[in-house]
Amino acid sequence: MSYRPAVQSIINAIETVIVGKEDVIAKSLTALLAGGHVLLEDVPGVGKTMLVRTFSRAIDLDFKRVQFTPDMLPSDLTGISMYNQKTKEFEYRPGPLMGNIVLADEINRTSPKTQSALLEAMAERSVTVDGEVKILPSPFFVMATQNPIEHEGTYPLPEAQLDRFLLKIEMGYPSFNEEVALLTRFEKAEPLEALQSVVTKHEVEQMQREVKQVHVSSAVKQYIVRLIHETRKDANTYLGGSPRATLALMKASQAWAYIHGRDFVLPDDVKALATSVLGHRILLTAEARYKGRTADQLVKGWLDELPVPMDREVKEV
């Protein structure tokens, strides 16, 4: 918990640039501290890129950006070994993945092949170039953005790959007041330029270690598992949450609790993150989709009915 003030200073720093969006900031930070990655889904122009850049500035991280296009190849991401005439050796030219924060913009515009390369790197935290394993820098944090699926010319991400994102966050438009404040803030200055980093890479790694120490009681574990079981039992779901989802929900909850200054997880933490963790991992049946249901709605429905365990005694309901 020694870095708890640092967490607050990160948030404060980011908020000097980003107007409103406390929830989005907190969730992004959660993903970073839990060692996961974030999928930002929303229409262009709502500040996805700005958010990521602010993050990298505030934490003094190496920021890389990839704009995904349909003709992009995996090597465009991972980097490539080139023959050096002078040294007569192959020399590795790092790709954009070799950064601490990677903004993968419009990830669903590129082919599945390239998407897979990115997602693999996210999972393994290393890339293989010409048979040589290159370890990615640490911390490694991907914030991918995607336009909502129904836009034309997109390659929807396969389910298995969606599962690799710890959280899916929707930005949403700012409120009226927030948008006015936004105008004021950017009227005469460029706040991002003025932003100074408040923590170091090393400190972030320390925080990530501390997050793992956050206590999860048996009652909360049961709550998580019961919720995941709901996703599998419900008649509206075609595919429920995997054990990886269970694990993700716990890790995210730990980080969320850490951000909120606690060294133990509350059911509230699980509840706060459940839609972000589970929303993109659940597939609805055709019938449910036809009825206009969404995964987020279903998760909210389960949360609203599921009794919160008040007991450490493990029992299946």
Place this chain on the structure above:
Amino acid sequence: MIEWVKRIAYTALAAYLLSFWVEPIVGSTTFDVMWPFYFLLLVPMFASLLPWYGLIGVVFFNFIAVLYVYHGSLLDWFGIWLEDLSGVLSGELPEEAIFFSAMALIGVLFAILVGRTYPSYGFVLGMIVSTLGLMAYFDTWTLYDGENQIVLAILASLFLLFVTDLAKRPSKSLVRYVSIALLAAVILVLTSVSPTLDGDWSDRITTSFQNAVNEGQSSTGRVGYGVNDEQLGGPFEQDDGIVFIARGVPARYWRIEAKEIYTGKGWVESPVLDSEYNRGQLVDSDVDTTPEQALLRFDRRQTFVPYGGEYPQATETENGTEFRVGNIEETFPNETIHIRPSGKIVFDNENQATPRTIQLRYSVPAFTEAQLNLNEPVTTLTDEEQQAYLQLPDTLPERVRDLAADITADSETPYEQAQAVQAYFRSGDFEYNTEDVATPEGDTDYVDQFLFDTQLGYCDNFSTSAAVLLRANGVPTRWVKGFTMGDARGVIQGQTEHTVRNRHAHSWIEYFVEGAGWVPLEATISFSEANLLQIETESDAGSDPVSNDPQSSTDNEPTNRPQDDIAIDDVAPGELPEQSRNIPVWGWVLIVFGVAFLVWNRKAIERAFMLQWWMRRPLSESSLVGMHRYLVKRLRTAGFKVDGRTPSELAKEVDAYYETEDMTRLTRLFEQTIYADQPPNSKYKEYWKIMIRRIMS
């Protein structure tokens, strides 16, 4: 929509409760129809669902319509109304028109109350209390019989409370369903197990002292007037049901019939005497008699006619002999009604029963001491009659006859012998008892068993034994059934009234004195003879019937038997003190309010219990979980949404509602223990106590 269903159910149930008012109130007046009052009371209740102008309109047209249908002319009625009003102003009792208006006003008042206060516990409880109280009052003091109605009223009350509860509290708590079911169950169980309450359901009149024994099944009979006396004995239960109310006469035993043949087990009528002849008198023509007229009002139609003194008189009219029984206007021709030799008034048509009101004329004999002490051979009775009245079964043990001779050794006249028998019973060896009374089995003689074995019994034992002892001495005797004088109701409109109940059913004997006639004898100990036998003293000649003042018997009675203190004179077998009469209906009311009190105060009771229980236990993790579970349960009952809420979400909601912070503080301590796995903090108990008090107040 559902709101309206609740409201209509609420109004309808309140109206249903109000409808219970009509029968007792109108029944105690001279109105012969009920329907106008139902309309006057109930229509406005339903009209209360309408806006105020609708209510006024409906009430007005309802009143006019009821009047028109009932009366025919409205103008005419207005005249009556004015007349009544002037009558009331000059101090008379209200008549029809005023009564009508009063009922209409009650209807409007309740309609306004039910409409304006919806939903209100106060109104509902007031409604229930007044309805049940009114029913209980009228049941006790008038002929109105509310014992079946009260069950319906109680059920309606329960439903009304339930609907009010539904309308008042929006939460869908299971507790109320359970409590309502519990309340109903408790009442049903009490009904089925309590003998006192059970009695209200059965037909009390057709059962007799010994009915249970006659049927040979259960061990306990029920007191009341019965027809079959072949098997006497066995215990019986008391029954406070009203049989009739006698008006215009002093306290007097009510004779119904006599039986002649003793079988060794009980009494049957003599076939020899079962003929048309001898519709004569009870007493010799030399005995002075006083004519008396009584008005009997029956609770329900009966198959018998009780009378005081002598047989009711048959009168000669143009249509032949008429027996004056029935409404004063209504007569029963001689062909349909006659008096059997036993004195029983019989209707030829078995389905025929007495009217609810009977005007009776009969004579009350008063013997002089000289007449009673006559000792002449019996000549007035025919041989057949003498045979019947001296009959004794062959199986009668010899020791009974020996005892009879012993008791009357010093007596000469029949009167002295009768007095000796009476004195023998009162010598102290015999005990009055209705519970541990034996039934003779096998060859055992009923009288023999009582006289020599048990010496414990009630009127049947004493009277039968007295009859047998007198017969053994050659005194013609018969066994008489009827009622004692009943409970005094006081003087009503200038005339004394007595309430005769089932428990006043009684038996005594009549023995024959040549020259005097049939002289009654009260054989049962702890009963006074004052209201049965009138003796003229020399200074007190003429028709004064109170020479043997009932009050004087108070001092004559021995006091060492428990029932004596209440068996002085007005109260018959003396089991129940005066003020506890009609326990059933009051019992019902008390039980309902007792149970209702418990149910409606269940929160306070439960709270006190729970506080005690949890406060005493040391705070451990498991007790903390238990306490929190209970708290959450109470919050759910109080209407908070609990499922799907995390403790802190719930706390926020609760604190916002109560405008405090205690729940949040408590929840923080709870979270520390359950989610952070730290040892429980003792402060939790304090906050818990505060919260429980707050939620359950």
